[in-house]
Structures are given as C-alpha cells and as structure tokens.
Amino acid sequence: MVNNSASQSANSASAAQSAQTNLPSVSAEKGKSPTVGKPSGTAPTELVKNDIFVGSGKTAQANSNVTAHYVLMSWKSGEVLQSSWDGGQAPTFPLSGVIQGWQLGIPGMKEGGRRLLVIPPALGYGEQGGGPIGPNETLIFVVDLVKVS
Template sequence: MNYKFFILCLLALPFLTSCEKQSEKDREKILNYIEDNNLNAQEGEDGLFYVIEVEGTGDTASIADEVEVHYEGFLLNGDKFDSSIDRGTPATFPLANVIKGWQLGIPKFKEGGSGKLLIPSALGYGATGTSSIPANSVLIFDVEVIEVL
C-alpha cells in the first residue's frame, strides 16, 4: 500500500467535508432567499441559481467571448458591494477573467436579457473573500447583458 497517498487522503478529508458543508449552507441560504423574495429561479450547474426576467433576443456569450454588462452586486443581507449602474457606465470584460459564477451564469442570458444570478461562495470569492466581500459569501447579482463582443 502507498502510505504517502493514504496520509494525503486523510489530511484532505476535513477540507473536503468543510467545503461540502459550506456548499450545503450556501444552497440553503439561496433557497431561503428565493422563497423570501418569491423568485422563479432555476438551478444551473454547480449550485448556481438564476432568474431570467427579460429573455433577450441577441447572441449568447461563451467563455471565449467578451461581454458588456450592467450589474449590481449584493450580499444576502442587501448590502451593495459593486455597481456599474452607480458608476454610470457598463462593464466590459472577457468572460474567462471573472468569477466562476459569472462564467456559468452570463451564458444563461441572451443580448438584451436581464435577471439575477444567485452565486454560492464556491463559485464567487470562496473562503478568501475580498476587501468588500466577506469570506464564504453568497452573492446576488442583478445583470443585464448589453452586448456579446
């Protein structure tokens, strides 16, 4: 038996269990948010939830595309942490350069489409967070896909 492999597996077990527990907590928080706000949300890949409010009629982005979007980002308690609307100009970026939740979520909307992304922490900023987003935070984004470039 390869004892080094066995020891590595034992050391990784608490981390995997911790990630799984956080994922379950995030899912419960998101489901409560959906219920509390009477949203018609769909569950996508990897725990992402999304709400399409306006279908849109244009192209759909892929990971290889650059997109122009307007958005507002909130924590579950309603605190806004970022907004292209407040800055008065849409954000443009390669989809490959943003958090996993956006990489999975933005392609759910066509150009001209809008709605919400409800992103579990593992698809956001995870256990590290950022200066304005605490660790293990579920993120709520109101998004409008203006253009797929």
C-alpha cells in the same frame, strides 16, 4: 409499497421550490438600474440563474467578451456592495477572467436580457473574500447584458 425514489424526488422538488421563494425580487424596467429586494431565509448552496427578462440579441458563450451592467448584493446583509450603474458606463470584460459563478451563469444569456444570479461562495470569492465581499459570502448579482463580442 412506497416508491422511495418518487418520494425523494418530490421532496427534492419541494425543497427546490422553497429555495426559489427565498430569492430577492428584482424590478424589470429595461435600461434602468434594477431595484433588488432583500433576500430571506437560507442562501442557496448551488448556483441559481433566473431570467428576469430574456434579451433578443446575440447569445453569450463561455469564450465571449461581454459588456454588462450589474448590481452586486450580499445575501447575508442584503446590502448593495457594488453597482456598475453608479459609474454610468457598463464595463467590458472576458467571461474567462471573472468568477466561476459568472462563467457558469452568463453563457446562454442574450443581449438585452436581465438575469438574477445567486452565487455560493465556492463559485465566488470563497473563504478569502475580496474588497467589500466577506469570507464565505453568498453573492446576488443582477446582470443586464448590454453587448456580446
């Protein structure tokens, strides 16, 4: 007799591993704008959080104000759409005022860390898009958490 739940779990784990291998590469040099490789394959349909390196400072909470540098890339085109590194100074904002992917993806991150977020459209800008972000766009963010307050 085959244990279907064990077989299904193994298949789910295998699918999750396959999805992880499609994630873009991210450079890990602290204090410098990250280099982000182009993604491949099908975009994940759920939020992906992957710490490139873990910080040692204060931990972000859902109600925190954060100062963070970020690079925003389109999964579909592989193009960088926006980078706070270009302006020099990292912006500060409340997590309660940003897209849901950040609201779910940043809490638990520590100051000084770098995290890759892959955000599906439902947790990003949805069907309408916005600015350089097209409708139903899966977003890649590489976030460097500078300060939590």
